[in-house]
Amino acid sequence: MSIDALKRLLGPGGYIDDPADMAPYLTEWRDRWHGDTPLVARPRDTPQVAAIVAHCAAAGIKLVPQGGHTGLCGGAMPHAGAGEVVVSLGRMNRVRAVDPEGFTMTLEAGVVLAAAQQAAVEADRLFPLSLSSEGSAQIGGVLSTNAGGNAVLRYGNARDLVLGLEVVLADGRVWNGLRGLRKDNTGYDLKQLFLGAEGTLGIITAAVLKLFPAPRQQETALVAVPDVEAAIRLLSLAREASGDRVSSFELIPRLGLEFVVNHMPGNRDPLTSPSPWYVLIDLTTAAPGTDLQGAMQSLLERALERGLVADAAVARSVAQRADLWRLRESLSESQKYEGGSIKHDVSVPIARIPEFIRKATRAVELLIPGIRAVPFGHMGDGNIHFNLSQPLGIDRQVFLDRWEQINVVVHDIVAALEGSISAEHGVGQLKVDEIVRYKSPVEMELMRRIKRAMDPDNILNPGKLVTLSDD
Structure with missing residues (x-):
């Protein structure tokens, strides 16, 4: 009866209940997790998300928020046999506002990352978050997993790009924190609770995001290095020599390059001799008149003199830059063929x-x-x-x-080595038990306290990120 009432609440076009049509929402691209659900809810706006959550909270129905479904840790997958309703945010895809002078834009959770980037371009601005899945990943999911991407070195993770959020809480109330302020020193920074929380504390429905000046120049090079130690020294030199204009610095092993060239059509090795390791470097600047090409050339010459670099392919066109980046972006997919x-x-x-x-x-x-x-x-x-x-x-x-x-x-x-077992893909189902091994008891206790305080009935995305006794 509760599911039927939910259907009436959502209306025509607001849900999917046909098993064949629900199938794409119930598996992930690595085919590691499979779930089931009585319903895929497709709300059209924030009030409708709030109504869904309030209804399910009252009925004891658990919810799994889902964005573009590009995650790799099972964080947006319902559990088999648990009766969890999937809440897909894809219909909420409006760009609510772009403020070029304030360098912000306000987007709904279902806006695809590539569309967010384009909205910034149309305002002569840059939204720097870039992922290989940007053609399907949605803003809500990107923020809920605190995605990283290729430009973290220069601009930070997803959480560093957020000024404000709108969130539906576990009882159906809406917290409107859509403030584009750079400074707000009035207590706890509540938005940070939801960024990287994987939908376990609330459902992000909209966000105010930072924009940056659009790049006026970009230089890209694929550089052959003898070992990883040389790559480390090259990174330091690149930041110094370019005036800290390095936006990306990607490590690629020879075996990975061979996988891409062998299995992904349209790719080729741009260098004449093989190298054990490569680095893909991007330099960017928004300042007109900067000799960025000269900066790249000078960097490579100095690196060659110091024995850090054996060879390099420098992009001389947009097409050549895309070719070099395709080598990096194809690495994960190419491994399927091996x-x-x-x-x-x-x-x-x-x-x-x-x-x-x-x-x-x-x-x-x-x-x-x-x-x-x-x-x-x-x-x-x-x-x-x-x-x-x-x-x-x-x-x-x-x-x-x-x-x-x-x-x-x-x-x-x-x-x-004092590192983290999850850098940018999140925890989801994949690492929910593992983090207990690597986080201190104090950290785990604090995480559970926050979950219980924000979602006492464990309605939102149960069994992900942090488990409670009833999971």
Whole structure:
């Protein structure tokens, strides 16, 4: 009866209940989690989200907020057999306001990230958050998972780009914190509770986001480096030599580049000789008249003199820049063609990245001879995607069955280096038990206290991020 009442509340077009039509909402792209739901709710505005939450809270129905469904940790997946209603925010896709002079824009949660970027471009501004899934990832999900992306080095994570939020709370009330203030020193910064909370404390329905001056110049180079230590020194040199204009600094291993070239059509190795490691560097500036091309050339010359760089391909057009970035963006997908892949999204202090890669690679090779490590990612902010492809010739499922064993080995090394077992993908279902191993009892107690205070009946996204006794 409660589900029927929810359908009446939502009206035609406001829900999906056909099993075939609901299927895309009930699995994730790695096909690791499958769930079920009696209903996919598709609210059109914030009052309707509030009504859904109030109705379900009164009826004891649990809810799973869902954005573009691009997450990798099962955070937006309902559990099988739990009767959880999916709340899909995709219809709430209005750009409410753009303020070029104030360098802000206000968007609803269902706005796709690429559309948010375009709205900024049309105002001659930059919204710098960029992900490989930006064509389908939605603002609400991006903020709820505190996504990182390629420009964290320069602009910060998703939470650093938020000035205000509108949130539906677990009892159906709406907190309107859509203030575009740069300074507000009147107590707790409530918005930070919901950023990175994965929908467990409230449902983000809109946000005021920071904008930046649009880049006037951009220089991109793929650089061959002899080892990861050289890449670290190159990062420091690049920041100094460019006047801290480095917006991206991405590490790529030779094996990863080979996977992309071999499996992803339209990609090629832009350098004449192979190198064990590569770095993709972006320099950007909003200042007209800056000789950014000269800055890149000077950087590479100085790096060559110091033995940090063996070769480089510098983009001379927008098309060439896109070609270089496609090599980086295709890394994850290309690994599918090499069989099973056990993935880790970790961060360590930048100076300890070489130590982490060396120790973790050695440890997994001892555990599974022939395993192929493909460490890559956002070296400029310490975030490494330590992905492991199966040994050649073994059964895929036999390899994947050792995921948890491998995780413990890798994550123990991360913890010993004072790092994090989740840098930008969140916790979701994947790491909800693991974080108990790596967070202190005090941290876990505080997280549970916050969850109980904000959502005492555990209505919102139960069993994700932090578990309570009734999960």
